[in-house]
Amino acid sequence: MSSKIDQILRTVLTRAVPKDAERRRILKLSQQVIESVSSAARRFSLNTEVSLEGSVAKDTWISGEADIDVFLKVDSRLDSSVFKTMCLKVAKEALRNYKPRTRFSDHPYVEAFIGKCRVDVVPCYNVDKGMWRSATDRTPYHTQYVKQHLNQELRNEVRLLKRFMKGTGTYGAEIRTGGFSGMLCEILILHYKSLLNTLKSATEWRDGMVIDIENHYKGDIEEVRDLFDQPLIVIDPVDKARNVAAAVRHERLWEFVSASRAFLKKPSLNFFYPGGQRKISSSGIRRRIQKRETSIVGIKVSKINVPIDVFWGQIYKAERCLANLLRGKGFSVIRTCSFSDEDDLNIIILELDEKRLPKTVKQFGPPVERRIESERFLLTHLKSTDTVSGPWIEKDRWVVLKFRRYTDVEKVLKDYLSDGGRNIGIPVTISKAIKKEGYEILVNYQIGKYLYNKKFAEFMSRYLSGRPTWMNT
Template sequence: MPVAVELGELKNRVLRRLRPSVEERRRVEEVVKLVEERALEEARRLGVDLEVSVEGSIAKDTWISGDKDVDVFLKLPRELGRRGLEEVGLKIARAAAGGDYIESYAEHPYIQAFISGYRVDIVPCYRLDRLEGEVTAVDRTPFHTAFIKSRLDERLKDEVRLLKGFMKGCGVYGAEIKVQGFSGYLCELLVLSYGGFEEALRAASEWRPGEVVLDPAGHYHDLEEPRRLFNQPLVVVDPVDARRNVAAALSLQKMAEFSAASRLFLAKPSELFFHPPPPRALTREALGKALEERGTHLAALEVPVARMAPDILWGQLYKSLEGLETLLLNEGFEVLDKGAWSDEERVAVFTFELAHVKLPRLKRQLGPPPQLGEHESKFLLRHLGRDLKGPRLEGWRWVSYPSRRLVDVAEVLMREGA
């Protein structure tokens, strides 16, 4: 069977699973209606002129089956000012959320509500006719929705679904800090720019960091200008804001993974790229055997976490992960790999694959070259008679061998996690 025919049939099979069902659409409409009714009722009570709109992939009809995220914007008069937007907007958002929600803050405060199994971001914003001056991500969002809706036909909506499904299956979908991948809006712009799912994959298979610049709305006459301006692995100029790179949150790692997956899929198309088998949990015995074969050791630190917005949580977790790795390296451990996990409710776990979990008590510490005056004297005074060995000259360098305070990786991590 020709590859083109085979790929066409594969796409049709995948799309039957990616398109939201009639029942899913009905449930989303019910959630949106509930939020809208609550918001309008609270606005009437406060005497505020309010317009409620659905934004994001739901509004653009590019969402895929199983998506549980809904974006509802509360558009308020600009005359309220920043303080009024936050105070009045949050009052309305809390009322619209009902009982189960958390309050979050990006460039504007917003409410993340949990309603009938859906995560609903309820976002107060200004009602704007056009973007001008300093604008925020919240300000841009309704204009993103309008731009995409005006350019996507039914075929391209399905092409976007295919690209999103492919990226989800490959683990590169989502611009949130946890993933650092491709946002839904970026997927839509890639399909618009290249003309479809396959076309986007063909282009991505040849991407090189720092060389790709897309300008869907034609803001720039010379693409060297945005390349120099943004200086990031992938540049996609925002159609509604020429000063913004839509791909700014994309990490080099996720760009590389998507490019590689695109090449592999085009060489041998398979539904497994869209729906990979779920990972299997290793038993304790299997994990021990794997580590024995690799000749490495695993160390993990479990810490409690509070419930908060995922972006805030994962920003903190990744920062802590880097800090712990630096600590281990400074103590003398060889870190081969690292990772972080959290249920985003109560607990987080940091894991490290190490060459060794215990170090010798003896530690080699380099000092200054001889004849360096005060530096030489200070080093000798600090180490003379205190170390396990040295100080002594090794070639043209003073070296001493002090005793390590901590030699076990568990001691290091427990001290830091205490």
């Protein structure tokens, strides 16, 4: 078994470690971006120190997947409003030939693509360690820490871990994914010393797992868990008040744990580089939907004009609001998810046992021994026009049979989205888009209307499969 794993890891490293020519090209491009940002800063009279940070600076990037992170470090006394506006102007000016766009993480930065390489220009304050004014102030200290502690062997182990997480769909700390960040991968390798040790340890992880490589909390696990209410807690080596794993959602954590177990039991290159999906056809997806005999409901909304990082947080919130609405009306919600091509096709998927409910519902009241509550229950239901039968006593409780207000899922959605859904908690920007541009309710085969979009077809195929790709190995 170990020889097979060794062979797989050698193959992955052959593909993941950048060759000399690619390194030179990426480093040259990085230097060009640094010079362009520095020049733009001078033109705007912004006193700044420009530096290369992130995986390229730390040499933990994967071949063919380099992201260049250039930071503008400005005086810590600079006003926050000037900090944001002036730094963004500088960044956009520096990348003006590459269609720059503003993105958001904890605060705004500018992204552009030069060829296939993503370039981020990120503002931060030039502060002493621990005197943070913005979330990105820690990044230069992260870069310094990792460069000091990782040797070449460990850098390649980081590449293996990143590639394993990318292959299993657990990599990426952005809201859309809710997975493991690059920095988190680096800390895991610093702690466990190799990919295999990380995977073996992950098979035994429990909820509230704590890793503190700098021993900030002197082994006081309970104190750490009191401070951080997250399923995985990895203390930032340069800031004891921060959990590097805070972005990791429960689903991504346990998918990684399960994938680790599966790989160690049955090693395969597919965990790192999943095979391509079989050919997807619209008619095939329609047949699969029909075969399920459930009700798959899609709510399609038009383009939402907010930064994409903000958008994902809002569409996930809208998804939760709609699921809670339907549960509250008596529908059994099996599963929910959201799709976006990050352009003009956004669809929230809600899968239900049934799209129609019986006209009546049995409603339980208080125990008879509770006099005041019983009187209120009787007063409410005895002469109510929607009471079908009762109230009667069943064992020790009052019970009544009522007509439902809603029996059809489409009627519920239409009524509650008529004002944009603000009354059920739909975020403002999505609510405004619904009111201005409208929305569309799609049930079962009607979802096929948008399967012309290749990304959506792939999404629906994965959704209907309902299992991670590594389970097919």
